[in-house]
Amino acid sequence: MSQSEKTERTCVEPGVLYLVSTPIGNLEDITFRALKVLKEVDLVASEDTRHTGVLLKHYDLSKRLISYHDFNKKKKAPLIIKDLKEGKSVAVVSDAGTPGISDPGYYLVQLAIGEGIKVIPVPGASAFLSALVVSGLPTDRFAFEGFLPAKLGKRRKRLKELLEEERTLIFYESPHRFAKTLDDISEILGQRRMVVARELTKKFEEILRGTAEEIKGSLGERKLKGELVILIEGKSA
Ligand code: SAM
Numbered sequence: 045m046s047q048s049e050k051t052e053r054t055c056v057e058p059g060v061l062y063l064v065s066t067p068i069g070n071l072e073d074i075t076f077r078a079l080k081v082l083k084e085v086d087l088v089a090s091e092d093t094r095h096t097g098v099l100l101k102h103y104d105l106s107k108r109l110i111s112y113h114d115f116n117k118k119k120k121a122p123l124i125i126k127d128l129k130e131g132k133s134v135a136v137v138s139d140a141g142t143p144g145i146s147d148p149g150y151y152l153v154q155l156a157i158g159e160g161i162k163v164i165p166v167p168g169a170s171a172f173l174s175a176l177v178v179s180g181l182p183t184d185r186f187a188f189e190g191f192l193p194a195k196l197g198k199r200r201k202r203l204k205e206l207l208e209e210e211r212t213l214i215f216y217e218s219p220h221r222f223a224k225t226l227d228d229i230s231e232i233l234g235q236r237r238m239v240v241a242r243e244l245t246k247k248f249e250e251i252l253r254g255t256a257e258e259i260k261g262s263l264g265e266r267k268l269k270g271e272l273v274i275l276i277e278g279k280s281a
Contacts, residue, residue: 056084057164058131061124061156063149064088065142065168068271069246071102073169079103081166086132089124091147092139112136117148121155128161135166140271142170146190146216172214175241175273178251179212182277186212192225199225203232210278219268223260229276230256237277243270 056062062081067073082088083105089112090096100107112120128134136143136152143149156163172188189206192199192215206213217225222240229238233256240252240259248270252259 056081056133057162058133059128060133060162060164061128061152062133062135062164062166063143063153064135064137064166065170066096066099066137066140068140068169068171068174068244069249071099073245074099074103075166075168078166078168079105081135082107082137084133085135087127087134089120089134089136089152091137091143091149095139096137112148112152114148117151121152124152125155125159125161128156129159140169140171142168145170145172145188169245171216171241171244171271171273174244175239175275176212176214178241178244179239179275180253181212181237181239181275183212185210185278186214187278188214191216191218192221194221196224196228200228200232203228207233208279210280212278213276215274215276217272217274219270219272222268222272222274225274226256226260229274230260233276239275240268240272241275242268242272244273246270 062085064078064081066078082100087108087110088096090109091113093109093111096109112124124134136149138147138149144153153163176183176186187209192202235255238256238259242250252262254262
């Protein structure tokens with residue numbers, strides 16, 4: 045047996061749920077293993093079937109796709125579990141990045157573990173990790189906070205709760221809320237260094253650095269579009 049045969053999982057197992065990471069923009073950011081698993085599984089549960097369809101077509105894969113997203117997860121997850129229990133192999137993919145990070149993958153994983161189903165990760169891209177390493181902010185300790193609450197009062201409360209946090213803070217944010225969030229950060233967290241990583245791995249990739257106020261000033265009237273990650277330095281000791 046060769047070294048690689050001893051250390052690598054080579055084929056898909058029946059009755060297993062695979063968490064397959066997909067690109068966050070650039071279609072080439074996918075692993076050989078992810079493509080192999082997507083090719084071999086019985087079905088792919090996808091957060092956005094149109095998006096996943098583009099990826100599969102790019103790699104000349106044709107596969108049974110079922111939709112599994114935040115609004116149908118409670119109805120669809122038990123059906124996926126049933127398929128798994130019948131011995132089918134299932135890959136779950138999110139809209140982009142690693143399923144389970146701020147998306148409905150988490151719900152399915154919980155259910156699968158509760159039912160004694162084996163779950164295997166197939167690692168790859170995740171927006172927060174790419175944003176962190178490119179930010180220039182400390183990477184040794186960080187706190188991933190996912191999305192801030194959409195409602196103003198709750199969002200501000202969450203930011204206040206994080207005032208004493210010394211680790212680098214990482215948030216996902218929608219471009220529609222970005223301007224308001226920037227104001228809240230400026231008011232509550234003050235002059236800390238922050239970074240906005242926008243459209244990572246895509247044509248209009250952009251990294252903005254400065255305090256919230258400086259970033260606001262540099263943007264002027266310009267509204268940020270696309271997908272973005274906000275990072276803020278932790279409270280200095
Ligand atoms: N599971 C995904 C992951 O592993 O990164 C995240 C899913 S979450 C629903 C989507 C959020 O990820 C977006 O609102 C944005 O904050 C961030 N995101 C996804 N792709 C991105 C990109 N190319 N550049 C910057 N942020 C991105």
